[in-house]
Amino acid sequence: MSDQRIAVLGGGNMGRALIGGLLRSGTRPERVSVGETSEAARLALARELGVTATADNARAIENAALVVLAVKPYQAQAVLTALAPLLQLSRPLVVSVAAGARLASLEAWCGAGVPVVRAMPNRPALVGAGATALYAPPGVGPELRAAAERLARALGEVVWVPQEDHLDLVTALSGSGPAYFFLLAELMAEAGTGLGLDAATARRLATATLYGSGLMAATADADLAGLREAVTSKGGTTAAALAVFAGADFKGTVERALAAAARRSRELGAPAAGHS
Numbered sequence: 001m002s003d004q005r006i007a008v009l010g011g012g013n014m015g016r017a018l019i020g021g022l023l024r025s026g027t028r029p030e031r032v033s034v035g036e037t038s039e040a041a042r043l044a045l046a047r048e049l050g051v052t053a054t055a056d057n058a059r060a061i062e063n064a065a066l067v068v069l070a071v072k073p074y075q076a077q078a079v080l081t082a083l084a085p086l087l088q089l090s091r092p093l094v095v096s097v098a099a100g101a102r103l104a105s106l107e108a109w110c111g112a113g114v115p116v117v118r119a120m121p122n123r124p125a126l127v128g129a130g131a132t133a134l135y136a137p138p139g140v141g142p143e144l145r146a147a148a149e150r151l152a153r154a155l156g157e158v159v160w161v162p163q164e165d166h167l168d169l170v171t172a173l174s175g176s177g178p179a180y181f182f183l184l185a186e187l188m189a190e191a192g193t194g195l196g197l198d199a200a201t202a203r204r205l206a207t208a209t210l211y212g213s214g215l216m217a218a219t220a221d222a223d224l225a226g227l228r229e230a231v232t233s234k235g236g237t238t239a240a241a242l243a244v245f246a247g248a249d250f251k252g253t254v255e256r257a258l259a260a261a262a263r264r265s266r267e268l269g270a271p272a273a274g275h276s
């Protein structure tokens with residue numbers, strides 16, 4: 001599939017992130033075509049990334065072995081049903097990043113015989129440091145799975161989940177997860193300011209701490225509890241802070257927060273699409 005064309009439908013935030021990642025990892029711009037309704041976005045894509053962008057999605061998917069659906073979830077049905085006859089003729093692999101759009105709906109909109117894989121990326125994909133979970137139904141074979149995985153790698157880290165409803169759990173963890181870390185950094189900066197640091201200094205310290213800790217945690221063999229223990233000496237400052245977290249049931253709070261997000265993801269995804 002390495003010389004075949006890739007079509008991206010929707011050249012917004014996620015579409016652009018994906019194209020940028022593909023180009024950085026060696027895909028030639030001539031191999032990528034974009035279907036995008038906004039003229040301003042099309043011009044920017046051509047100018048900044050050197051890819052062909054058209055308002056005509058049917059043209060965008062011509063000769064494409066891989067079609068990425070990167071429009072908003074509520075637009076997915078209209079985009080795919082309009083292309084269904086063409087998709088059924090050429091049968092490219094369709095990879096959907098539309099949050100909450102269920103496989104059964106996507107397959108029905110594409111029509112018989114079109115292989116579909118769902119991808120759930122997260123916001124840091126916009127800076128090439130995303131976490132994407134993929135789900136493919138049993139009918140999608142190893143070659144197509146490998147193609148979907150190569151594509152998702154353009155956004156950062158990739159994992160596979162064994163069943164579609166795990167994507168609701170992924171949404172709760174890595175999909176909404178960036179907000180949890182931003183909140184923690186925000187609260188740490190505010191608390192630092194409350195203790196007497198100036199606001200700009202507190203903010204820089206909070207965000208640099210988030211970034212550096214993220215780098216340490218992201219190494220493949222990182223032992224998260226071990227990393228935490230390494231900064232926690234008995235009777236020290238970190239232990240004093242962690243005792244306050246434990247007293248406020250931080251663990252239970254995180255568990256309940258993720259459960260609420262997973263529940264909401266299920267609600268929003270039933271029966272078709274609805275959120276990002």
Ligand SMILES: NC(=O)c1ccc[n+]([C@@H]2O[C@H](COP(=O)([O-])OP(=O)(O)OC[C@H]3O[C@@H](n4cnc5c(N)ncnc54)[C@H](OP(=O)(O)O)[C@@H]3O)[C@@H](O)[C@H]2O)c1
Pocket residue numbers: 009010011012013014015035036037038041057070071072073075079097098099100120121122123275276
């Ligand atoms: N952004 C994230 O952090 C994130 C994370 C996980 C998943 N996702 C998923 O990624 C998908 C895209 O999100 P996004 O943030 O990239 O949205 P976005 O910035 O709004 O991009 C969607 C683009 O598609 C264009 N479009 C609309 N209708 C179209 C059509 N019929 N044919 C071709 N292009 C069309 C839109 O143009 P107009 O502006 O003119 O409508 C817009 O430029 C969503 O399904 C979302 O669930 C996003």
